[in-house]
Amino acid sequence: MTNYRLYDNDLPEYAVAVDIYATPELHVVVQEYAPPKTIEPATAERRLRNALQVIQQVLALPMDRLHYKLRKAQKGTAQYQKQGEHERYHVVSEHGCKLWANFDDYLDTGLFLDHRPIRQRLQKEARNKRFLNLFCYTGSASIHAAVGGADHTLSVDMSNTYLDWLGQNFDLNNIPFTELDGRAPLPSRLPPHATLRADCVEWLARTAQDDRAPKFDIIFCDPPTFSNSKKMDESWDIQRDHVALIGDAMQLLTPGGVLYFSTNRQRFKLDALEGLKVEDITLQTLGEDYKRPPAPHRAWRITRG
Numbered sequence: 001m002t003n004y005r006l007y008d009n010d011l012p013e014y015a016v017a018v019d020i021y022a023t024p025e026l027h028v029v030v031q032e033y034a035p036p037k038t039i040e041p042a043t044a045e046r047r048l049r050n051a052l053q054v055i056q057q058v059l060a061l062p063m064d065r066l067h068y069k070l071r072k073a074q075k076g077t078a079q080y081q082k083q084g085e086h087e088r089y090h091v092v093s094e095h096g097c098k099l100w101a102n103f104d105d106y107l108d109t110g111l112f113l114d115h116r117p118i119r120q121r122l123q124k125e126a127r128n129k130r131f132l133n134l135f136c137y138t139g140s141a142s143i144h145a146a147v148g149g150a151d152h153t154l155s156v157d158m159s160n161t162y163l164d165w166l167g168q169n170f171d172l173n174n175i176p177f178t179e180l181d182g183r184a185p186l187p188s189r190l191p192p193h194a195t196l197r198a199d200c201v202e203w204l205a206r207t208a209q210d211d212r213a214p215k216f217d218i219i220f221c222d223p224p225t226f227s228n229s230k231k232m233d234e235s236w237d238i239q240r241d242h243v244a245l246i247g248d249a250m251q252l253l254t255p256g257g258v259l260y261f262s263t264n265r266q267r268f269k270l271d272a273l274e275g276l277k278v279e280d281i282t283l284q285t286l287g288e289d290y291k292r293p294p295a296p297h298r299a300w301r302i303t304r305g
């Protein structure tokens, strides 16, 4: 049993996606994308009720294991904010890792299913490597790297909530970890596994200039489309600002190191990256359950030219 997208209809602006989670007992998360104004509310309501009923009957699913979310166009960081107080967390399995998922309280569950193949790739490539996870969210990629035998993982995010969640994920897999101070320079001797709270944009720019900062063999960078918070002086936009971010990340790579850069921003255009070798690996990073347009994300493997 694995976590996968069971169904996704082909109206991107009015879609219903059904995700299955590999918990000990089956859980299903249904996400409805808010219907456009051209659809009568009663029609949308009928369609949703029918869909939920069919899912429940076909899968013989008790109601408390069917979770429903309405996705609307989000402003700012609303996508990452808490939306409920159920506080029910479930252990899901993926490639030999255990991860906490929450199906009710946030718009996202703690695990982005479309990134399943890239997490597996990171796990396979991480043995005896130093791994840096930027915008790490709940750190699922770090857990994969650690389980795959990485000598070091460092996970950076500016959210206490998600770093705490990552801490719970480390505990769940019996992996000890250290919390580093995001305002201090990175220690030249890294602990085996560490978390660090910082604005990745500012932290990367600062650390890239620090000659004594340790380098990494693999960096995974999957930034949000837009980032803005009280903790940041200026807003950050992936289309406008990705070249500088990638440039800073490259400074932290070992000579043979690899940066995996990914985004779910539709219509994103990767600008020219001078002196770097860039390979579009999007197709390799899509599981069978996501291999139909539009791709949920795009991904690149970037090395020194």
Ligand SMILES: C[S@@+](CC[C@H](N)C(=O)[O-])C[C@H]1O[C@@H](n2cnc3c(N)ncnc32)[C@H](O)[C@@H]1O
Pocket: 080, 111, 112, 115, 134, 135, 136, 137, 138, 139, 140, 141, 156, 157, 158, 159, 162, 198, 199, 200, 201, 221, 222, 223, 224, 225, 226, 227, 228, 232, 236
């Ligand atoms: C697009 S997700 C990253 C998904 C993650 N890479 C994964 O594969 O599961 C957004 C994450 O970026 C974090 N974030 C947003 N802006 C940030 C910033 N400027 N610095 C650090 N973290 C940021 C949010 O707290 C959230 O955890």
